[in-house]
Amino acid sequence: MSYKIPLFKLNFDEQEQEAVVATLRSQWISTGPQCEALEKLFASMLGAAHAVALSNCTVALHLAMKLLDINAGDEVICPSLTFVATVNAIRYVQAVPVFADITGPDKINIDPQQIRNSITPRTRAIVVMHYAGFPCAMDEIMAIAREHNLKVIEDACHGPLSEYKGKKLGTIGDIGCFSFFSNKNISTGEGGMLVTNDEALAKKAKLLRSHGMTTMSYQRASGHATEYDVVEPGFNYRMDDIHASIGLVQMKKLQADLDQRAVVRARYEELLADNKALIIPYTGTKEFVSNYIFPVVLREGGKERRDELRNRLHAEGIQTSVHYPAVHRFSIYQPFTRSLPQTELVADTELTLPMFASLTADEQQYIADTLKKIL
Numbered sequence: 001m002s003y004k005i006p007l008f009k010l011n012f013d014e015q016e017q018e019a020v021v022a023t024l025r026s027q028w029i030s031t032g033p034q035c036e037a038l039e040k041l042f043a044s045m046l047g048a049a050h051a052v053a054l055s056n057c058t059v060a061l062h063l064a065m066k067l068l069d070i071n072a073g074d075e076v077i078c079p080s081l082t083f084v085a086t087v088n089a090i091r092y093v094q095a096v097p098v099f100a101d102i103t104g105p106d107k108i109n110i111d112p113q114q115i116r117n118s119i120t121p122r123t124r125a126i127v128v129m130h131y132a133g134f135p136c137a138m139d140e141i142m143a144i145a146r147e148h149n150l151k152v153i154e155d156a157c158h159g160p161l162s163e164y165k166g167k168k169l170g171t172i173g174d175i176g177c178f179s180f181f182s183n184k185n186i187s188t189g190e191g192g193m194l195v196t197n198d199e200a201l202a203k204k205a206k207l208l209r210s211h212g213m214t215t216m217s218y219q220r221a222s223g224h225a226t227e228y229d230v231v232e233p234g235f236n237y238r239m240d241d242i243h244a245s246i247g248l249v250q251m252k253k254l255q256a257d258l259d260q261r262a263v264v265r266a267r268y269e270e271l272l273a274d275n276k277a278l279i280i281p282y283t284g285t286k287e288f289v290s291n292y293i294f295p296v297v298l299r300e301g302g303k304e305r306r307d308e309l310r311n312r313l314h315a316e317g318i319q320t321s322v323h324y325p326a327v328h329r330f331s332i333y334q335p336f337t338r339s340l341p342q343t344e345l346v347a348d349t350e351l352t353l354p355m356f357a358s359l360t361a362d363e364q365q366y367i368a369d370t371l372k373k374i375l
């Protein structure tokens with residue numbers, strides 16, 4: 001069925017089409033000048049020293065584990081209320097995910113106190129995920145990391161240009177990882193970016209994304225290199241110039257898109273303020289936030305009531321989603337399961353309402369009215 005109001009709409013126009021056609025006409029479609037331009041723009045917009053374009057965020061997370069030398073048996077503290085890729089990446093290097101609970105239904109990011117309680121002599125790193133672009137408590141988390149000599153990886157897929165105390169998310173820890181999957185704030189179909197302020201890590205990321213080879217095809221084709229050595233068993237995790245050219249257009253639209261999302265969020269907060277059945281996480285946040293999604297949490301009832309509500313909204317033409325089923329409950333993560341009461345509560349009672357820059361006030365009124373009627 002096609003929804004009256006979908007969860008997400010692409011912010012695309014002729015510019016993306018023209019960019020792709022120009023790249024096709026240039027006759028260079030693999031990693032090349034478009035990727036380089038996207039890396040430069042991304043790094044400068046975030047105030048990061050380095051950005052490395054990759055085929056998606058999942059491989060960025062994998063490279064982050066490799067670059068920070070996380071190995072078999074090492075423990076990595078992570079949230080369970082996240083997309084499964086955050087945790088799968090820990091398993092790619094045979095490290096052990098140690099799930100830490102979120103703060104609660106109004107603050108659904110990882111709880112620094114729970115991170116502290118999860119540290120053992122084998123802990124090597126913390127992966128945080130900035131839910132919907134709302135920043136994790138990075139001051140506390142960085143202090144814990146310094147105290148215990150831990151690496152910090154930011155899964156910043158939800159938060160391009162989101163801020164924490166004046167710093168852009170993804171630039172606070174050792175490595176930040178971003179996704180340009182279709183439904184993200186920056187959409188290229190598939191795509192990702194790794195950012196770091198550490199030049200050595202950036203260099204190694206570039207090596208590992210391309211088979212561990214010391215030069216790339218584009219450098220050879222443009223006469224800058226004729227030979228290559230292979231110094232690591234690397235991967236093919238490259239972005240190509242077709243995707244990068246879409247990314248460049250999307251980056252230029254990003255600030256305006258996010259400004260409009262902030263308007264959409266403020267309208268939701270106002271429309272839903274008197275709906276006592278709902279908790280709106282992060283109400284009143286002052287930081288600039290990307291608003292990748294708009295989560296609400298049911299104050300009462302459990303998974304059945306939430307699922308029933310979603311069915312009713314579906315019948316009224318409103319698409320919703322759940323962010324996220326808790327990762328520790330998936331079959332493959334049973335061996336790593338822990339007591340995570342707040343994560344389980346939110347995983348069972350959260351639903352995600354439509355959120356995109358062109359969502360109109362009338363559409364939001366319809367969503368708010370429909371929610372009120374059903375609840």
Ligand SMILES: *Cc1c(COP(=O)(O)O)cnc(C)c1O
Binds near residue numbers: 059
């Ligand atoms: C989308 C997403 C990913 C995966 O990104 P891909 O680019 O699809 O690999 C990882 N973590 C979070 C939190 C995400 O939202």
